[in-house]
Amino acid sequence: MPDFNTVTAYILAGGFGTRLRQAVPDRPKALAEILGRPYIYHLLDSLARFGLKRVVLCTGHMAEMLEQALGCEYRGMELLFSREETPLGTGGALRLALERHPAPLALCINGDSLTDADLGAYLHWFTQHGDAGAELGALLLAPVDDAARYGSVTTDTSGRVLGFVEKGQGGPGWISAGVYLLRPSCLEGIAPGQSASIEQEVFPRLAEQGALCAYRARARFLDIGTPESYSAAGRFLLGQDEQGATPQPAVFLDRDGTIIVQKHYLHDPAEVELLPGAVNGLRRMAALGLRLVLITNQSGVGRGLFTRGDVERVHGRLVELLEGHGVRLDGFYLCPHAPDEGCGCRKPLPGLIARAAAELGLAPQQSFVIGDKPCDVDLGLVVNATTFLVTTGYGARHAAAGDCRPHHVTASLNEAADIIESILAARASGVTEHT
Structure with a gap:
């Protein structure tokens, strides 16, 4: 070059x-x-x-x-x-x-x-x-x-x-x-x-x-x-000339504690660190024909702790790390509001998924939502998606407390990919999905 x-x-x-x-x-x-x-x-x-x-x-x-x-x-x-x-x-x-x-x-x-x-x-x-x-x-x-x-x-x-x-x-x-x-x-x-x-x-x-x-x-x-x-x-x-006629399934992913290591109000790109199993799990999900869409609450912006530009620099580092492994996220949707601002996009409210679905041509009810907190699981339940709680980040604590009811609990995104692959295979064969 x-x-x-x-x-x-x-x-x-x-x-x-x-x-x-x-x-x-x-x-x-x-x-x-x-x-x-x-x-x-x-x-x-x-x-x-x-x-x-x-x-x-x-x-x-x-x-x-x-x-x-x-x-x-x-x-x-x-x-x-x-x-x-x-x-x-x-x-x-x-x-x-x-x-x-x-x-x-x-x-x-x-x-x-x-x-x-x-x-x-x-x-x-x-x-x-x-x-x-x-x-x-x-x-x-x-x-x-x-x-x-x-x-x-x-x-x-x-x-x-x-x-x-x-x-x-x-x-x-x-x-x-x-x-x-x-x-x-x-x-x-x-x-x-x-x-x-x-x-x-x-x-x-x-x-x-x-x-x-x-x-x-x-x-x-x-x-x-x-x-x-x-x-x-x-x-x-995304490499598409036209919007597909039929909405497609996707994986809606939390960021901190799910793809990258949980850090308190992360805003420094140098601190971005991929979790074990994240790259392979994302790669396998993409190979199944699923769009990979990040859905993240970033209340630190609304609280005045850091700026939207800081968030984008963190996302730039995430893009860079994933590109090094041949993986791409198809969308980055964030809520920058503090909890008391009354927005419609803060998880578990469905605003971000609704926006992503409209812009990317996605079918939330055929999709999967993965995160490490109850708000991620509740978001998935609101849009009738299949939900996963990963025990990375805060997930192990919530799994032990039993304070949310996901369809599946997994140790990593790679383990979640195993289950998603089985679910998609069952759908393709006409078998009724049991969750």
């Missing part, structure tokens, strides 16, 4: 998001939630996988909210900020960010685009492509069936950009996926403080100079800037 340590990522996250106001009225687009987590963390996770060490967020509208949410570090990546005091457009914002936080090569990403392209292959192609020193920038292109909404890019056989087709012309085409590799000299034509558009001003000029190339990636692309496309973002991240 190419060395991403020499590359700085610049995320263009300063847009007003006017088209998305209907769906996300109170926060910047980068904090719009997808699968229970703010979008920006999905993007940062994808960059962390390629070994990036430095990310600059170009911010404008609601910049302070974004800076407070993210902090200065995530999964070993340094997070820096470049705030626009007045709107500068994508080109002006990027020029300002490069002036404040210089880098020899910039990986620029639109803050409202999703793609599953291999960024490592993209960087390798750019650094090896022809006379790379003469090419100041590269676009990552993705194929679409109808380019009318986006406009398309034309190239010669070597990958050099020839021109741009305006929006409105339908039919298949290759479109910019909102990911660019740029050398700083690309932006020399923009004066300090000048408003400019990368797409409409910088790229056409570079193409005329023969200094812009394009990498065609057989990858999916989604612009989440409209309510319609935003509603499809979760399915996109």
Whole structure:
């Protein structure tokens, strides 16, 4: 894999998001939630996988909210900020960010685009492509069936950009996926403080100079800037093109004491520790075709003990640890409220499961709920799921006290997977389930 340590990522996250106001009225687009987590963390996770060490967020509208949410570090990546005091457009914002936080090569990403392209292959192609020193920038292109909404890019056989087709012309085409590799000299034509558009001003000029190339990636692309496309973002991240017609079973999992070691008001990523049997159990459940969905109460946020950003950094560490074992959780849904706030999402109330079921296309009554506390068991009973109490965390204490009535008591997630496998096999054969 190419060395991403020499590359700085610049995320263009300063847009007003006017088209998305209907769906996300109170926060910047980068904090719009997808699968229970703010979008920006999905993007940062994808960059962390390629070994990036430095990310600059170009911010404008609601910049302070974004800076407070993210902090200065995530999964070993340094997070820096470049705030626009007045709107500068994508080109002006990027020029300002490069002036404040210089880098020899910039990986620029639109803050409202999703793609599953291999960024490592993209960087390798750019650094090896022809006379790379003469090419100041590269676009990552993705194929679409109808380019009318986006406009398309034309190239010669070597990958050099020839021109741009305006929006409105339908039919298949290759479109910019909102990911660019740029050398700083690309932006020399923009004066300090000048408003400019990368797409409409910088790229056409570079193409005329023969200094812009394009990498065609057989990858999916989604612009989440409209309510319609935003509603499809979760399915996109899960690798689904469309919502399944039939709701599917899932495993709804508690976090502390169930997947990771119980820690008092955990908020430090360094303290995240997987429980024995957790990885193998999760892997086996996923292999059975079940979605794995985290459902967690985090009242420490509502009590003022730590922030939502602290929770997301803990979840980032959990994602990192599980990825190292080839395991992925499909959603992270949390209640940040204190017990006396009267919300509808704190376990054992079913609000989080209802939300996850709607967004992922799940059938709670055919699903499984696993945790180490009575609220987890009661949550499962409320939604008519099959319930498990694991004796990790606080589970052994509650099992001994008999203060909840789960369908099954197990020593680990791996042991729970044994029972779930048997239950699914019985369902498939038409045998009535006895719990």
